[in-house]
Amino acid sequence: MTGQRAAVRRRQTVLRWLVIGAAVVFFFLPLLGAFEFTTQGPGGTGRSADTWRRLFDIDAISVEYPVLRRGFLASVGLAVITVVLMLALLVPTMTWVRLRLPGLSRTVEFICLLPLTVPAIVLVVGLTPVYAWVYYLLGSSVLWLGLAYVVLVLPYAYRSIDAGLRAIDVRTLAEAARSLGASWFTVLRRIVLPNLRTAVLSASFLSVALVLGEFTIAYLFSKKNLQVAMFELGKSDAKISVAVGLVALAFGFAVLFALSFVGTSPAGISPLARLRRPSADAGRVSDDKELAR
Template identity: 65%
Template sequence: MVLTLLGIFFLLPIVAMVEFTTRGEQSTWSTLINWPELSATYPDLAEGILMSLGQAALTAVLMLALLVPTAIWVRLRLPGLRRLVEFICLLPLTIPAIVLVVGLAPVYAWVNYLIGGSSLTLTFAYTILVLPYAYRAIDAGLSAIDVKTLAEAARSLGSSWFTVMARVVLPNIRSAVLSAAFLTVALVLGEFTIASLLNRTNLQVAINLLGKSSATMSVAVSLAALLLAFVLLLLLSLVGDRRKRSAS
């Protein structure tokens, strides 16, 4: 009974969104999936979609490049710093986005001066924003394997530390790395506050502006973004289930 009520509670808004976006003779969804027509009719929305996809990809790459080697190295060589690294990575979770923007605004003044005001520079802010979620995913993956034993076995066979991290540890935490990447993409696609307050463009900012001129298209894009986030989280769940089955 409770699950049924919860299902109705979550499904009714989605059904209403679908009904609202399919009214009229011209289908909003046909315009949404036709990229040339979408770019010509809603150029700001097209730019927001491209910017968000670029931000999501760059943030995932930068986050993995920084966090994966750091987490592995701390586990192997600097275990005493694990609590400090965990505290630093989880810190953005305790700071409201509006406070982060206040601190990031002077930094982005220099970013604008040095490399320009492209919306892709939000990658730096988003990398900080996703650290708590990505760190938890990668740390859980490292906790599921015996990192020290694997590293000692590889080192005894003459492997360098780079080989240990890249060819021994990393393949064993592949599912955790994918989980961190999926979470990063979902969070970046749904972020609004930082982009809006820093006067940058992304999908959510474009949707907010579009809602003032075309409510139907705005709702359709919001629903598409919601479905994409749901698919990513479903993939994340499947990856987690597969990891548990492999461990057992």
């Protein structure tokens, strides 16, 4: 029997490497093609690192490609606004619902997961009148897109923070703090937030990555973020724009790869997996508790 097991195992290993190898080649071919394109010399002949040298020369690139600079700064600002708003909205609400209004938890979950079923393009159609008011009341800065981005990141952030809250006994902690005379604000700032460090971190990073990759809403509202700048630059200077795209993908990969080490359970690997398996969150309990100590 053991021999048979070993044979199965060997066959599995071979199959695994064949399939994963083929998939990685399949995924990397166009990326490699894009990279090769950015290193092509003028007229498609020879090699030159000119594009990359220019891209990392911050001073020159802001002068030469003002649209890229504007888009990048807008996306960074949007990422900050989105993360701050998302945390300010979700952490107190979810803690409060857990402590005082457990009956509302299904409703909050439903609302938070709703954006998964409303395509971004449909959201844009519906947001047009809302944004007419936002622009009228607050001015037409690109940064107000962050208000809509909070909705886009809601499902991902909700699942991360929910997993974090499951891992700690908020009620007991809050009661202990309250009986020692802490205000609700102190409970939130000094008890809940430190215990949720990992969850808050992963929700924030996911939001940053999503915001940096957002195109649909910004483009259709005629606002310039990084992706829109890249898109417009693609018409005039394709090489720089392809290079920026590669850097953005590499950044997204780095964020997800780093996040996969934050939770050590298998469910922690993929942020999307958490969307499907509430039971997976239970697996994170021990890890988060370890970190909380």
